[in-house]
Amino acid sequence: MSESYSQENSYQERMIDKSEAGTSAHHATAPVITPIILPDAEDKPFSHGLFDKDPGTTAARKGWLKISILGVLVLFVMIWGILPIYWAALGRSYNNIHNLSGYVVDFDGGEIGQAVRQAFRDTTGPQQMSWLILDAAQFPGGPDEVAQALLDHRCWAAVTVNPQASTNLNASINTADASYNATQAVTAYLTSGRNENIYRADITPQVTSILTIVSHTFALFSSQRLASRSDISTLLQIAPQLVIQPLAFTIHDIRPFNVPVAAAVDYVGLIYLLILAFVLTNQLLAARVESGFEKRLRLRPLILLRLLWPVTLYFFVSLMYSLLSLAFGVPFSRNFGHAGFLIYWMMSWCSMSALGLAIESMITLLTIKFIPIFLILWIISNVSVAFYPIEVLPAVFRYGFAMPFYNVSSTVRTIIFDTKNEIGLNFGIQFSWILISCITLPIFQWLVRRRQIKALEASQRAAREKA
Known part of the structure; x- marks a missing residue:
């Protein structure tokens, strides 16, 4: 190809020389043939190998390698700078279980109450709940008032030794009452709907373990005491439970997590809500x-467009998202009737606006190239404070009380499981994030617009100078 190209040029040069010579000799006008420059085969697109050494391919290969390595280094930074937030939230939680308090209230005042109080008093350690032995006089309403304290989120579990527990046991022993129900002596109150993960992993096993140990220990003590009675054989024949298991307990989950699909709206589904906002931001x-x-837009209308149009679209997207949960049987009407679905929809709309406008704001500075870095940070920082109670996380995670995910989860649990109502505060947090965006x-868009105007003016100036 190169040889034929040289021959073509030589031929054209000879033709031009002849034409010029003929023009001088005969003083006549003749057409001039312009040289044709054929493209070099080495510069053709789609025609190179991976390791070709021509200048163009070499430069392109170096640029590709530089960008690839930079991308990997960014991933390294994300792995060690962002992902540890989630690892720390899960990996350190067991060391902070002592931040969860539990109430032990003795309404009995007898030997059963003494045994239960002592058992919980001896249970200590960083991986154990902090049990507070409270005077029954603080709860004049009885066990029901203790249960209400749990519903008010003043504690995470409550154990009551019920009134007359020891008296009823001794009376049943004296009369050999076969109808004695040992489980009525002690009641443990839980609310797993508040956070099913921490109850399943820690609270419920701890409460059950302590009360089981108390039950066995008290049975040994009671059987030794009854061994000297002359009617022990009668007791074993008529009411053996009075000797074998005089103390038992009842676990009463007053706000149970009994809607498995709720996990799609109080935790996992929140990630999808954020991803939907991210996809819509890219599309816009x-x-x-x-x-x-x-x-074509001035700065002011552009800012209004970027703030108002996404929020308008979030309104309809959040409706579809909420209807999906309704279609799969999430019982939004448990606590607020039909208004429960409306509250959830509005919370989804506000949280999607809070999450999406933050991405809309950051993409202005980071551009589409680097916005995934912020997306990962935004997801991790939200998810890390929504899985376990913030009380069991390291102190740095206290920021979670102000995060969109945490407040959506709180609202969902109130709507579905009737936990403590903090919906007003939850909406306030979402509005705060929207206000920040x-x-x-506008600040970020103003900075970018200034940069765009300067670039345009420089381009126009260069064009004028070139002309």
Whole structure:
């Protein structure tokens, strides 16, 4: 190809020389043949190997390698700088179980109450709940008032030694009452709907373990005491439970996590809500750029477009998202009737706006190239405080009380499981995030617009100078 190309040029040069010579000799006008420059085969697109050494391929290969390595280094930074947030939230929680308090209230005042109080008093350690032995006088309403303290989130579990527990046991022993029900002596109150993960992993096993040990220990003590009685054989024949198991307990989960599909709306589904907001943000960016609409708008209308249009779309997207949960049987009407679904929809709308506008704001500075870094940080920082109670996480995770995920989860649990109502506060947190984005997005867009104007002016100036 190179040889034929040289021959073609030589031929054209000879033709030009002849033409010029003929023009001088005959003083006549003749057409001039312009040299044709054929493209070098080495510069053709789609025609190179991976390790070709021509200048173009070499430069492209170096650029590709540089960008690839930079991408891996960014991933390394994300792995060690962002992912540890989630690992720390799960991996350190067991060392902070002592931050969860439990109430032990003795309404009995007898030997059963003494045994239960002592058992919980001896249970200590960083991986054990902190049990508070409280005077029954603080709860004049009896065990029901203790249960209400649990519903008010003043503690995470409550154990009551019920009134007359020891008296009823001794009376049953004296009369050999076969109808004696040992499980009525002690009641443990739980609310797993508040956070099913911590109850399943720690609280319920600890309460059950301690009370089981108390039951066995008290049975040994009671059987030794009854061994000297002359009617022990009668007791064993008529009411053996009075000797074998005089003390038992009842676990009463007053707000049980009995809707498995609720996990799709109080934890896992929140990730999908954020991803939907991210996808919509990318689509809106592409719509503005590819249509050229963004370059035609002044700064003020552009900012209004970027704030109001996404929120409008979130309204309908959050409705579809909420209807999906309703279609799969999430019982939103348990606590607030039909208004429960409306509250959930509005919370989904507000949280999607809080999550999505933050991405809308950050993508202005980071661009589509680096926004995934913020997305990972945004997901991890939210998810880490929604799986376990913040009380059992390291102190740095106290920020979670102000995160969108945590507050959505709190609202969902109130709607479905009738936990403590903090819906007003939950909405307030979402509005705060929306307000932050309403402040930061205009600032970021103003900075970017200034940079765009300067680049445009420089381009125009260069074009004038070239002309």
